[in-house]
Amino acid sequence: MVDATPRSHRDVPPAEVPEVELYHPRSWWTTYVFSQDAKVIAIQYAGTAIAIGLVALVLSWLMRLQLGFPGTFDFITPEAYYQFITMHGMIMVIYLLTAIFLGGFGNYLIPLMVGARDMVFPYVNMLSYWVYLLAVVVLAASFFAPGGPTGAGWTLYPPQAILSGTPGGNDWGIILMLVSLILFIIGFTMGGLNYVITVIQGRTRGMTLMRMPLTVWGIFTATVMALFAFPALFVACVMMLFDRLLGTSFFMPALVEMGELLRYGGGSPILFQHLFWFFGHPEVYIVALPAFGIVSDLISTHARKNIFGYRMMVWAIVIIGALSFVVWAHHMYVSGMHPWFGFFFATTTLIIAVPTAIKVYNWVLTLWRGDIHLTLPMLFALAFIVTFVNGGLTGLFLGNVVVDVPLSDTMFVVAHFHMVMGVAPILVIFGAIYHWYPKITGRMLDERMGQFHFWVTFIGAYAIFFPMHYVGLVGVPRRYPEIGAEAFMTAPVGGLNAFISVAAFVVGFAQMVFLFNLLWSLRHGREAGSNPWRATTLEWQTPTTPPPHGNWGEERPLVYRWAYDYSVPGAPQDFIAQNDPWPDRPARRP
């Protein structure tokens, strides 16, 4: 054992612990609505994200109705289908996944896990949520605008995004989408500054960076990435808004539409693609890194074993974060780029598999000879590992130019990115909710409903996306609302598409059971106590559960050890909390 206490004094040096300036709410409104408490903001963020995510879920059902049973439903016109695709993709990636990981889990867990009383700028934090809500409202408003929401595809590629042939291109749809994204980015920047500065400055005594749980590392790194990646989307949105509203030609080349020369001329659509993917690729890891972090903690806690290779895990997170800024053009192999350019990006893409593989090995090695409890969080964590490896492997295929070019416009790509950044992070979100719900509400989620939810979701997700790889390899193009027996397809896929659709409806239904469980267990769940999983991290050591505003009662905790002291030989219990000085007595308080 290395004693990390400073040499000169055996006890903790007297430290001035300034009373943290907390805005203490005075009324119902400031306690629950305009709250500056990070935990309330977290629940607001997560609730809003799940609500708008349900809209995206319904949209995916509508798309599957069309793909599985083409020609049956008259109201799903090709235009409507494109609108469904666009809104489904945008909502899921940005308004659900990004918001729930960083705004939801970030807000709830960062202050608790680093032993802070709240975020460092609570007022800005509150503003962040309200701007996010405004962004969601503006986005939802586009469903009711004349012409409906935009149908430009979630990548919003110009020139088609703002032409009259695209749904919403000449109407309000695209404008509302761009404005909503700009608002989201402004709101996120406010929140993101808080998460980063709280990790840098808000840690309690003894909580060095290398003692932080990997959840915090994941969210911290993802936030830093998001702070530097979202400006690219911001720039792209502002410039496209100029093109659409003020007639500039940043992205718009000279075009003839309906036999009429448009006012645009000379713009570069490729420029938009560069800007978009300069944001878009880091976005994959903005969603994945928090998931990596959370799943590490779930596995360690529920296998009662310290995480294998903690340092490597931290470095891998940081290196993935840095590398993800130099791979963006692998989304653009079919844009007519120079082959050497493609070669460079294929190389960087494959390099990123190295730190990612380190993480996967470390998860598996943590499980190795662990005391694995097949609790719901653990089930979801295991499902995540399998799914992430699956999706990651097809990513290696697609990262190569020669493989990507023929597959780029097929359902194979759809299957790939749904596996790796759809299903995998969402499995982690579920696992995390089953894990931390007892802390948030004081009650456990119902086990039987949870088991049903897990097995249907896990097996169902594979029933949806495994066949989809095959559908893609057969040659079914993505983005097509309807396909017949096209000559280029090597086998008929009608039956398979119907099967995928039925699986999608079943999986969707299981999510309703999950939502019911969330509400039902609020009242009827088993009492959880303060630390039902016997976990080491600080959020489980709060004096009261659920933690009140300010989190820690009289004194903030002192941290004596890292976050993974499970099954330590000789210890009285199979875990030692981070604020437990065992085998010493607690240090004298100043």
Add this chain to the structure above:
Amino acid sequence: MSAVLVFLAVVIGFSFWWLYHQKVMEKPWLERGVHTALPETDVSGMPTAKIALAVFLAVVGSLFALFASAYFMRMNYADWQAPPMPRLLWLNTGVLVMASVALSCAVRAARDGQRALVRLGLAAAGLASLVFLAGQLFAWHSLAAAGHYLDVNPANGFFYLLTGVHGLHILGGLVALARSMGRAWTREVPAERLRLGVELCAAYWHFLLFVWLGILVLLAGWAGDLIALCRQILA
């Protein structure tokens, strides 16, 4: 995308340097005891607000680096025709420099505890910034009067876009400056708090001045010459 990559390389380099000094090489599973971690025991550490401003300015920097990247990519096309630079921009630049100088004086005065001088410095900076904004609007007006509208050429679009985004950042800064002025005119505010606010304002203004000089280099077309020179040297 070279401009933003260079910018990010600097950011990533700094982050790695910072992480290195945060003892990321240590083996936490071998240690035990209470570290004296930030911020409670490290009194000499920077105030939280300063670190937050630094991170925020890095984000703003990446925004402008991205605009610059887009500018460089677009300017290589054949139809690129940069608008003439209004002479007024040089005067505006001078005014913005004056605002920065005034804030530097205010910081010095705040450190010495001379409240009257702080007030003078803040007021001068605010006034200069307002003059700068008005000057920018005049520059727009003169360009438009000469027929260089926003949608005539992408170069014009970039001109209005870059100056506009920069102006909006100055405008946002003026809100913070007004709050600092409120503090300077309130007797009860402790000198420490006033000083922090003035220092933050000054840092923000220096940064925006730096960004403005960068924009000026871009718009005046010197950046192209500079890159051509570099290429010649490399070749």
